Amino acid sequence: MAGFREREKQYFPLQKIQDVVDLFKDQLTTPDEPNLALLSIVLGLIENTLTVNRALPNHIDSSQSLEPIFPVVELSIVEALYTKFVTQIKRSVDLTKFPDGNATRELVKFVSDVVWSSLMRSYYKDKAHLQSLYSYLTGNKLDCFGVAFAVVAAFQVLEYKDVHLALSEDHAWVVFGEDLKDSAEVTWHEPVICTRQMEVASIVSGINPSINATTDSVEMASLQQDLLWLLHDLGHLEKYPMALGNLGDLEEISPTPGRPPPLDLFEESIEANKKYYNNRHVYPYTYLGAYQYRNMNYKEALQAWADAASVVKTYNYNRQDEEIYKEFLEIANDLIPQMMKSVASDNAARIHHTSILYNPDCYSNFLRFYDGICEWEEDSPNPVLHITWANQLAFSLSKFDCSVRKLIALPGTGESSSSSEEDSEEDEEDEVNHNKDNKKDDKENITQTDDNKIEKVVKARGRRRK
Numbered sequence: 001m002a003g004f005r006e007r008e009k010q011y012f013p014l015q016k017i018q019d020v021v022d023l024f025k026d027q028l029t030t031p032d033e034p035n036l037a038l039l040s041i042v043l044g045l046i047e048n049t050l051t052v053n054r055a056l057p058n059h060i061d062s063s064q065s066l067e068p069i070f071p072v073v074e075l076s077i078v079e080a081l082y083t084k085f086v087t088q089i090k091r092s093v094d095l096t097k098f099p100d101g102n103a104t105r106e107l108v109k110f111v112s113d114v115v116w117s118s119l120m121r122s123y124y125k126d127k128a129h130l131q132s133l134y135s136y137l138t139g140n141k142l143d144c145f146g147v148a149f150a151v152v153a154a155f156q157v158l159e160y161k162d163v164h165l166a167l168s169e170d171h172a173w174v175v176f177g178e179d180l181k182d183s184a185e186v187t188w189h190e191p192v193i194c195t196r197q198m199e200v201a202s203i204v205s206g207i208n209p210s211i212n213a214t215t216d217s218v219e220m221a222s223l224q225q226d227l228l229w230l231l232h233d234l235g236h237l238e239k240y241p242m243a244l245g246n247l248g249d250l251e252e253i254s255p256t257p258g259r260p261p262p263l264d265l266f267e268e269s270i271e272a273n274k275k276y277y278n279n280r281h282v283y284p285y286t287y288l289g290a291y292q293y294r295n296m297n298y299k300e301a302l303q304a305w306a307d308a309a310s311v312v313k314t315y316n317y318n319r320q321d322e323e324i325y326k327e328f329l330e331i332a333n334d335l336i337p338q339m340m341k342s343v344a345s346d347n348a349a350r351i352h353h354t355s356i357l358y359n360p361d362c363y364s365n366f367l368r369f370y371d372g373i374c375e376w377e378e379d380s381p382n383p384v385l386h387i388t389w390a391n392q393l394a395f396s397l398s399k400f401d402c403s404v405r406k407l408i409a410l411p412g413t414g415e416s417s418s419s420s421e422e423d424s425e426e427d428e429e430d431e432v433n434h435n436k437d438n439k440k441d442d443k444e445n446i447t448q449t450d451d452n453k454i455e456k457v458v459k460a461r462g463r464r465r466k
């Protein structure tokens, strides 16, 4: 079994972050493909050592500084795991039955079953650190991303060039064939179809530096950040909005001297979303919104969250959108109420009417946020809103000053609307949405006032529908 060539071996043992970056750079600038299995095993081994099995003692050197030790990654360990993967795949797949050089649906199904059948029968799929081939080969556990990635890495071992990773914001699967359009999944809009280099970007972006709910491994986050900049400089994040957002978050935590600020990266993520994915991804806007919120730029946060809701309203909510649902739940029922409380207690801003509570654009974006969520729920197989949403809406709504609530005329109040362009749509032919009323009726447990408020927001949307 041909293990690694001299090309890979020269970098081992890996003893510090720069050694890993050098290995990845070489793999990403070779004329042939980067070795997905090798790179996933390396990242998984390091992540496991720095987050799961932190058996490493803190190293106290002569200067008495607590220098954490970066795990020494020996070639022998990595090569043994790599050989185990290659052997398992080649032994299980009899290619003489698949003479065609291109992958077929049957072959993709067969290889997926080989990966799937070697997984542990039952384990918690959403646990952290289950995304790499290291987890697969040493623990027989993979999360949903890990299964799709393992299948793609297996096809690389079988020397297929037409099987790639497809990524949506909530899901990962395998695409294959001529135009990479053949795949089991047809429900997802605008997926990220990866090149081999973007598949490397996906395992770097999927690095999870978390040791526990409150602590991250500084070394692991630093390795992830350096590798994302390497991929960025080589142009492999150009079409990968989530990875750009990831890098923006890392730069906020630990700015790299000489690199652009987080806002530039969130902007790049949004531009990529518009340029390559018909502006149909939500996360670029929620990355930006979360950043603005953390930095108390509340007007800008509402703008980003309204833009995120304007994306999600074009979808129907179904069970698979769990992560995106949780994202909007946290924004509506946690972040915005927190924000309202904090600005309401800002007396100076209240006296001078400078806070967002007096700002019509903020109120307009607030309504646009809820309008998008209501439309997301509409015609969806699964309900989105429940009583907590209504209660938090009523709470947040009530914090805006009555002067600004008058400015944004909700139909039925009759007054002129403010200059914000959102309201010009109200002049459009009003079409009251009947099935929305039916849906409203079955929210019997919402109190009367909340109902009126929801009804007003809903009617505003109903009247603005195209």
Ligand SMILES: CC1(C)CN=C(N2CCN(c3ncnc4sc(CC(F)F)cc34)CC2)S1
Pocket (backbone or CB within 6 Å): 144, 145, 167, 168, 169, 170, 171, 172, 202, 205, 206, 242, 243, 246, 283, 286, 287, 290, 327
């Ligand atoms: C604004 C946020 C809540 C912050 N983190 C977010 N992430 C979104 C998911 N993340 C991702 N980052 C790179 N690539 C992928 S592919 C994928 C779907 C999964 F099923 F494979 C998820 C994801 C990274 C973390 S969105």
